[in-house]
Amino acid sequence: MDSRQIAQSRPWLAVGQEITDLLGRIDAVAFARLVQAFDDPDQRWFFSGQGRSGLVAQMGAMRFMHLGRTVHFVGEVSAPSIRKGDALLIISGSGETSVSTGFARIAKAEGAKIVTLTHKPAGTLAGIADVTLHVPVEKSEQFGGSLFEQSCLILLDSIVLGLAQQTPDAHKLMLSRHTNLQ
Known part of the structure; x- marks a missing residue:
């Protein structure tokens, strides 16, 4: 059964296969640089x-x-100003979104580290960033940037998993920080 037949009869498998194929093309060295960007547990x-x-x-x-x-999430009312020693992670498929490139320029001018996940490693945002992870979207049966966004979530969760594995009782600690206002 080819991928189009799978997509028609079992679309969840087609989405899963696209994600698996993309993640298999992630550069391990670039991913290690991304993980290393999160080394300082005290960095904002x-x-x-x-x-x-x-x-x-x-x-x-x-x-x-x-x-x-x-x-902090940029734009939330409780987010403070970014300063030297802080870091900004921007997710942008195109690497050209004017709001995102503007944020990167402001943060860079303040002396913050810029990290980006993008599928355009030669884009404007990647040119500003200190660390870029190329998320190699080539084609997708899904609409818009779904494959990029799904893969970015898995990549960020992979970093969290790695950091949690280095922390004793990580799941217990994480659960204690999980919201109880729901």
């Missing part, structure tokens, strides 16, 4: 993205908060 992090990429950034920020990291 700001997460950002527009549209669905922003939703993924919010989910990533939540998990890093569960790990005990100081994390």
